[in-house]
Amino acid sequence: MDTGLQHLHSYMSYLVLAGVLISVIVALAGWFGNKPFTDKDRKLGLLGLIPAHLQWVLGIILYFVSPLGIASATEGFMKNSISRLYVLEHPLMMIIAVVLITIGYSRAKRMVGTGNGFKSIAIFYGIALILILSRLPWHAWPGN
Template sequence: MYSVLLTIHSLVRWLVLISLLVAICRAYKGWLGNEKYTRTDDAIRSATVNISHLQMVLGIVLYCISPVVRYFMSYFKRAVHEREIRFFGMEHITMMLIAIVLITIGSAKAKRQTTDRQRFRIMAIWFTIALVIIFASVPWHFSPFTRRPYFRWF
């Protein structure tokens, strides 16, 4: 079960990144171009939040069953000094939860705005900050914290 969830989590990360990039591009285009906020923009905002929440649920389940996290919790004093173990036991989950909170708040704030320009502006700012945090906290193949493949298969 762990390896299946890990593979799904790895693949859904690409959906999160793609949806965030699309939402951010549309938000900046709408904000700077003073465009009308359409049903498509709202659907992209909503889909981005939903995909991010799905990824969060998968991540929390993985966190609860991960042998790496189990080791981190059992041998905290030693594990906190091991970069890869600390990354998955503490840093990755903390930063990703912060990013999901930012996406959720940004979405909710954008939804409540009275003008289209304000909606786009709020989305652009909050989603961009979340994307930077996510990008820094994903275990990319080139990451200085820990390395994982771009695509993990079953």
């Protein structure tokens, strides 16, 4: 079960990155194009929100069942960069990223009809994307 979840979590990261990136690009285009934020644009924001939340749920489950998760939090794990990444840095940054995505979407959905919805998604999703990219375990990226 652990291996299947780990593979699902790894490959789903492509979907998360694509969804968040598309949401950021659409939001930037709308923001700088001075367009009104419509219900269609709000739904495009879901491309980043839904996969990020699904990935987060998978990650939380994996954190507790995988030997790379909480089980690795033994004495001295902070001295090992790989253990520190899996036990502390990756989960913490991903939680912060999902919170930012959620805040950005929640703010934007109340701004339908104005241009500020684009701004909210662009800023919050953009910061979340940077955090996600900064703490992905690139050495274990699918395909490497």
